[in-house]
Amino acid sequence: MKTTPIRSILLASALALPFTAGIAQAQTTLSAPVATPIEQTVPDAVDTPYPGGTIGIHVDATDLAHRVFRTEQTIPVAAGTSELTLLYPEWLPGHHGPDGTIDALNGLEFYADGKLIPWRRDNVEVYAFHLAFPAGTKEITAKMVYTSPVTGSEGRIVMTDELMNLQFNQMTLYPAGHYVRQIKLKPSVTMPTGWATATALDGQTQSGDTVSWDETSYQVLVDSPIMAGKYHKSWEIGENETFEAFAHDPEELEMKPGELDAMKAMMTEAGLLFGSRPFDHYEFLVAISDELGGIGLEHHRSTEISLRPGTLTSWEDGKYPDKFGFSVDVLPHELVHSWNGKYRRPALTWTPDYREPMRNDLLWVYEGMTQYWDLPLAARSGINTKELTLGEIASSAGNYDNEPGRSWRALIDTTYDPITANRKAKPFTTFSRSEEYYNEGSLIWLEADMMIRTQTKGKKSLEDFAKLFYGATDGDYGEKTYTFDQLVADLNSVYPYDWAQFLRDRVYTANAPAPLNGIELGGYKLVYKDEPNPFRKGIEEQYKYLYLRYSLGMSVTSEGKVTGVVWDGIAFNNDIVSGQTIEAVNGKEYSADVMKEAITAAKDGAPIELLIKRDDDYRTVSIDYTGGLRYPWLEKTAKGEGYLDKLLAPKRK
Numbered sequence: 001m002k003t004t005p006i007r008s009i010l011l012a013s014a015l016a017l018p019f020t021a022g023i024a025q026a027q028t029t030l031s032a033p034v035a036t037p038i039e040q041t042v043p044d045a046v047d048t049p050y051p052g053g054t055i056g057i058h059v060d061a062t063d064l065a066h067r068v069f070r071t072e073q074t075i076p077v078a079a080g081t082s083e084l085t086l087l088y089p090e091w092l093p094g095h096h097g098p099d100g101t102i103d104a105l106n107g108l109e110f111y112a113d114g115k116l117i118p119w120r121r122d123n124v125e126v127y128a129f130h131l132a133f134p135a136g137t138k139e140i141t142a143k144m145v146y147t148s149p150v151t152g153s154e155g156r157i158v159m160t161d162e163l164m165n166l167q168f169n170q171m172t173l174y175p176a177g178h179y180v181r182q183i184k185l186k187p188s189v190t191m192p193t194g195w196a197t198a199t200a201l202d203g204q205t206q207s208g209d210t211v212s213w214d215e216t217s218y219q220v221l222v223d224s225p226i227m228a229g230k231y232h233k234s235w236e237i238g239e240n241e242t243f244e245a246f247a248h249d250p251e252e253l254e255m256k257p258g259e260l261d262a263m264k265a266m267m268t269e270a271g272l273l274f275g276s277r278p279f280d281h282y283e284f285l286v287a288i289s290d291e292l293g294g295i296g297l298e299h300h301r302s303t304e305i306s307l308r309p310g311t312l313t314s315w316e317d318g319k320y321p322d323k324f325g326f327s328v329d330v331l332p333h334e335l336v337h338s339w340n341g342k343y344r345r346p347a348l349t350w351t352p353d354y355r356e357p358m359r360n361d362l363l364w365v366y367e368g369m370t371q372y373w374d375l376p377l378a379a380r381s382g383i384n385t386k387e388l389t390l391g392e393i394a395s396s397a398g399n400y401d402n403e404p405g406r407s408w409r410a411l412i413d414t415t416y417d418p419i420t421a422n423r424k425a426k427p428f429t430t431f432s433r434s435e436e437y438y439n440e441g442s443l444i445w446l447e448a449d450m451m452i453r454t455q456t457k458g459k460k461s462l463e464d465f466a467k468l469f470y471g472a473t474d475g476d477y478g479e480k481t482y483t484f485d486q487l488v489a490d491l492n493s494v495y496p497y498d499w500a501q502f503l504r505d506r507v508y509t510a511n512a513p514a515p516l517n518g519i520e521l522g523g524y525k526l527v528y529k530d531e532p533n534p535f536r537k538g539i540e541e542q543y544k545y546l547y548l549r550y551s552l553g554m555s556v557t558s559e560g561k562v563t564g565v566v567w568d569g570i571a572f573n574n575d576i577v578s579g580q581t582i583e584a585v586n587g588k589e590y591s592a593d594v595m596k597e598a599i600t601a602a603k604d605g606a607p608i609e610l611l612i613k614r615d616d617d618y619r620t621v622s623i624d625y626t627g628g629l630r631y632p633w634l635e636k637t638a639k640g641e642g643y644l645d646k647l648l649a650p651k652r653k
């Protein structure tokens with residue numbers, strides 16, 4: 001950079017211009033550069049095989065002390081090649097945003113036929129690495145160290161002393177320019193001695209501590225993560241369908257007979273719902289851990305799921321207690337994704353590689369309908385009780401009945417939230433809204449289903465759509481994409497209606513009414529009671545906090561810390577925000593019971609006086625509220641079995 005002494009500029013200006021204050025500055029022409037066009041140096045993917053041949057991938061996953069994975073890839077190059085661009089996966093299926101953990105990819109070294117060569121990161125696409133090497137080179141060796149997080153603040157923990165969740169996309173590179181299904185490779189991993197390994201990859205063999213699999217494509221590799229660990233137990237839950245659980249303590253790995261029956265029933269009910277299976281085998285890869293970072297991620301032939309310690313062994317009297325039950329529908333949720341999301345995928349969400357951005361516009365189908373189908377699968381199989389499932393529907397309905405952000409932000413816009421907010425906490429979620437396409441999407445599909453059932457007097461339902469739309473050739477774990485118009489056409493062939501308008505009104509329109517109509521058509525109504533429904537009670541017990549969203553408009557931990565406030569609600573209008581602490585209620589030290597008693601007593605005119613601490617300052621707030629405790633429930637209105645009851649009733653004989 002070359003600079004001009006500032007004095008000479010000032011002097012020149014003063015001499016050149018009339019002696020009028022201010023004008024000198026106004027007439028200075030600001031320096032104004034011209035944009036340099038961005039040159040695209042990374043090739044777009046085409047549907048041709050990677051010409052070099054099969055890539056070898058070996059991951060050394062034995063360094064438990066440092067939580068480090070060391071990868072070596074041998075990448076054959078086609079004759080005459082002298083340059084290669086390698087990519088690190090950025091956009092991963094199921095993540096809904098560009099969150100590839102490239103910051104943890106370190107220690108990069110590349111060799112051309114054994115000789116170290118330089119590398120250069122692309123200055124625009126920073127997930128791309130360019131290599132140049134002598135023509136005639138036969139093979140590039142890539143070495144890298146994936147420094148996985150050692151503390152939760154650095155990212156999701158994927159390795160502990162007893163457990164590992166190995167995702168190949170985190171520790172491998174792939175050649176740019178080809179559909180990932182066209183890149184062939186042969187993977188192997190060296191595991192800590194004595195560990196068990198589970199994955200959907202085919203042809204597993206083991207020699208010493210090294211586990212190898214058949215040649216596969218990069219697409220299948222990325223879709224086939226590994227769960228591994230010191231303590232492992234596997235249960236057959238269907239034909240070629242297994243539940244593979246890993247834990248820090250072998251005592252966690254027990255299922256009661258009724259619990260195992262519910263897992264098997266989940267597979268049976270899924271088959272009955274969709275009519276076919278878009279996989280040749282399926283593995284639940286489950287970590288029972290609160291040390292490993294939480295996960296619930298769908299794959300075509302497997303899923304990675306974490307459950308809290310105590311979940312499997314908590315089954316009693318034919319069910320999980322509410323404090324575990326509220327979260328176990330992650331099992332049917334991720335299973336449903338094999339049909340909805342993996343096999344049937346929105347055309348613009350499907351991408352040929354992990355570089356092209358995924359467009360989220362139809363996530364209210366991808367996630368919303370998955371969230372919808374997991375409800376009946378959980379209730380039908382017995383994974384959850386019907387009461388807990390009704391409580392879950394009531395909780396979403398109550399939230400949307402009371403969400404100021406609906407006024408400005410249509411549901412469709414929340415599909416971009418994983419990109420814009422990257423799943424971080426927000427100060428006013430009820431105003432900014434979050435990933436509402438899950439639960440609001442589910443309520444919209446409930447309405448569609450209940451409407452078809454009502455209009456056809458029970459002859460047709462959204463289950464007919466499911467069989468039509470998701471129907472697959474058994475074992476086809478490819479992808480079949482769809483557009484909005486194709487979705488609407490299949491809805492119309494089940495029950496003729498203006499589905500395009502139905503969906504536009506609910507999905508694409510800001511300030512749409514909360515989608516509660518499905519509950520009413522299903523023979524229930526949304527009511528408020530002074531105690532939490534089983535779903536909410538389970539969450540309150542597990543996370544030890546008080547959910548006052550529907551009364552004072554806030555949630556509070558057992559220590560009195562405010563963790564969320566409803567925009568324009570009572571707490572908000574008393575200047576209470578997240579991060580503040582309620583030290584005392586009516587002169588008594590804060591506890592959930594003291595708070596609940598005060599809210600209840602206020603119905604008869606007693607005060608609610610809160611001592612609030614923010615940073616170092618204390619203040620007293622008198623809350624003017626007489627509505628008592630309020631929690632959403634579904635209350636039955638239908639005589640006999642309503643359509644919502646039918647939805648949740650088992651289908652298997």
Ligand SMILES: [Zn+2]
Pocket residue numbers: 298333337367370
């Ligand atoms: Zn999902």
